[in-house]
Amino acid sequence: xxxxxxxxxxxxxxxxxxxxxxxxxxxxxxxxxxxxxxxxxxxxxxxxxxxxxxxxxxxxxxxxxxxxxxxxxxxxxxxxxxxxxxxxxxxxxxxxxxxxxxxxxxxxxxxxxxxxxxxxxxxxxxxxxxxxxxxxxxxxxxxxxxxxxxxxxxxxxxxxxxxxxxxxxxxxxxxxxxxxxxxxxxxxxxxxxxxxxxxxxxxxxxxxxxxxxxxxxxxxxxxxxxxxxxxxxxxxxxxxxxxxxxxxxxxxxxxxxxxxxxxxxxxxxxxxxxxxxxxxxxxxxxxxxxxxxxxxxxxxxxxxxxxxxxxxxxxxxxxxxxxxxxxxxxxxxxxxxxxxxxxxxxxxxxxxxxxxxxxxxxxxxxxxxxxxxxxxxxxxxxxxxxxxxxxxxxxxxxxxxxxxxxxxxxxxxxxxxxx
Numbered sequence: 001x002x003x004x005x006x007x008x009x010x011x012x013x014x015x016x017x018x019x020x021x022x023x024x025x026x027x028x029x030x031x032x033x034x035x036x037x038x039x040x041x042x043x044x045x046x047x048x049x050x051x052x053x054x055x056x057x058x059x060x061x062x063x064x065x066x067x068x069x070x071x072x073x074x075x076x077x078x079x080x081x082x083x084x085x086x087x088x089x090x091x092x093x094x095x096x097x098x099x100x101x102x103x104x105x106x107x108x109x110x111x112x113x114x115x116x117x118x119x120x121x122x123x124x125x126x127x128x129x130x131x132x133x134x135x136x137x138x139x140x141x142x143x144x145x146x147x148x149x150x151x152x153x154x155x156x157x158x159x160x161x162x163x164x165x166x167x168x169x170x171x172x173x174x175x176x177x178x179x180x181x182x183x184x185x186x187x188x189x190x191x192x193x194x195x196x197x198x199x200x201x202x203x204x205x206x207x208x209x210x211x212x213x214x215x216x217x218x219x220x221x222x223x224x225x226x227x228x229x230x231x232x233x234x235x236x237x238x239x240x241x242x243x244x245x246x247x248x249x250x251x252x253x254x255x256x257x258x259x260x261x262x263x264x265x266x267x268x269x270x271x272x273x274x275x276x277x278x279x280x281x282x283x284x285x286x287x288x289x290x291x292x293x294x295x296x297x298x299x300x301x302x303x304x305x306x307x308x309x310x311x312x313x314x315x316x317x318x319x320x321x322x323x324x325x326x327x328x329x330x331x332x333x334x335x336x337x338x339x340x341x342x343x344x345x346x347x348x349x350x351x352x353x354x355x356x357x358x359x360x361x362x363x364x365x366x367x368x369x370x371x372x373x374x375x376x377x378x379x380x381x382x383x384x385x386x387x388x389x390x391x392x393x394x395x396x397x398x399x400x401x402x403x404x405x406x407x408x409x410x411x412x413x414x415x416x417x418x419x
Contacts, residue, residue: 030090033090033091035060036069036073037078037091039054040073040096047110051113051117054116058121063121064123067124067128068127073092075135075150076098077093078092078093080138083140084138097110097149097153098149098150102145102148111156111160111162114128115160118162129163132154132163132167136150136167139185140179140181147181147185155189155190155194158193158205159192159193161205165206166211168211171185171186172217177219183218183219186215190238194240213248226245254287254295260277261278261295271324271327278327278331279330289333290336290340293340293341293344294344296331314355314358317355321366322365328371329370329371335373335375338376339384341371342372343385346380346385347386351388356392359397360397377404378405
């Protein structure tokens with residue numbers, strides 16, 4: 001028996017290096033473009049046939065590698081050179097988005113073509129978003145009609161969640177903004193978006209990607225005011241967008257004010273100064289006393305590190321609120337403000353579990369400090385409370401409310417006797 005290990009066969013021969021020129025040819029989109037253009041020329045304006053052709057072609061053609069070429073052809077009829085012009089040396093088609101009719105119905109039909117294609121080939125999703133971002137940067141290279149069609153299509157795609165609102169960052173490009181292209185494009189885009197869904201859809205999508213406070217950037221720095229924004233979009237028939245921007249501006253101002261108040265309290269600034277500052281800011285931001293008391297309450301409760309133990313946090317809260325009762329009193333001159341404060345306290349105690357047992361003690365303290373009146377407390381108890389922790393808080397307040405009612409009755413009978 002032969003104990004020697006048998007040698008494994010080895011591959012011998014010449015190894016060929018791939019030449020650079022051959023590698024480039026492998027990535028050459030010419031053949032891909034010709035196949036897509038030929039198919040579009042055959043289907044013509046029948047968009048259902050276009051969708052079927054694109055669906056079938058995905059099995060034979062390399063959509064993954066040539067995604068940008070594919071989307072360029074579907075939008076502009078051929079491959080786009082930097083800046084938005086069509087490449088001269090490539091075959092192109094007359095059947096694309098830019099040569100279609102300029103109306104909402106046609107754009108909705110085109111949106112369906114893109115939607116079906118991306119649903120079928122999920123990997124195209126990211127490439128499609130990148131394509132839209134790029135097309136928005138090329139806006140100056142397109143005609144007004146082409147821009148309008150692209151704006152309508154983009155609005156529809158945004159409304160239906162086919163692309164993310166983060167693509168709008170392309171519109172903040174300095175050159176587009178300076179020449180007014182961005183704002184004009186935004187008008188068409190938001191009109192088709194709101195037509196497809198509503199302003200709430202716009203607001204939710206913008207907030208999701210942190211774009212809700214950036215709409216002013218559609219205008220040059222010297223025109224970046226709410227007044228200019230409001231006039232421009234209201235005149236264009238988009239009052240909903242103006243109102244949304246005003247609301248965002250107000251939210252921004254409130255957050256800034258709350259932050260500033262917290263800092264003043266943390267520094268231990270005199271309350272007279274805090275009150276004077278707050279009244280001035282309230283006037284500037286055109287805020288109601290009800291809105292202001294909510295901001296003050298949040299600032300007061302956020303300016304301190306709370307104890308995690310339930311039995312200790314109540315004592316800490318009473319001490320802290322006693323200190324700031326003059327500030328709270330300065331902004332509860334109206335019954336509605338008192339009710340707003342009571343609801344804020346209820347929500348806070350419910351949302352912060354350690355404060356659940358502190359509610360009644362906080363209310364009693366603010367009653368004694370003349371921040372809350374018996375009328376406001378009784379109104380809250382009988383009808384104005386919210387559902388959050390309702391049974392717990394009403395039970396806590398039961399004895400005190402009975403005492404208030406008895407005191408009120410005694411006071412009335414004393415008045416009658418005096419008469």
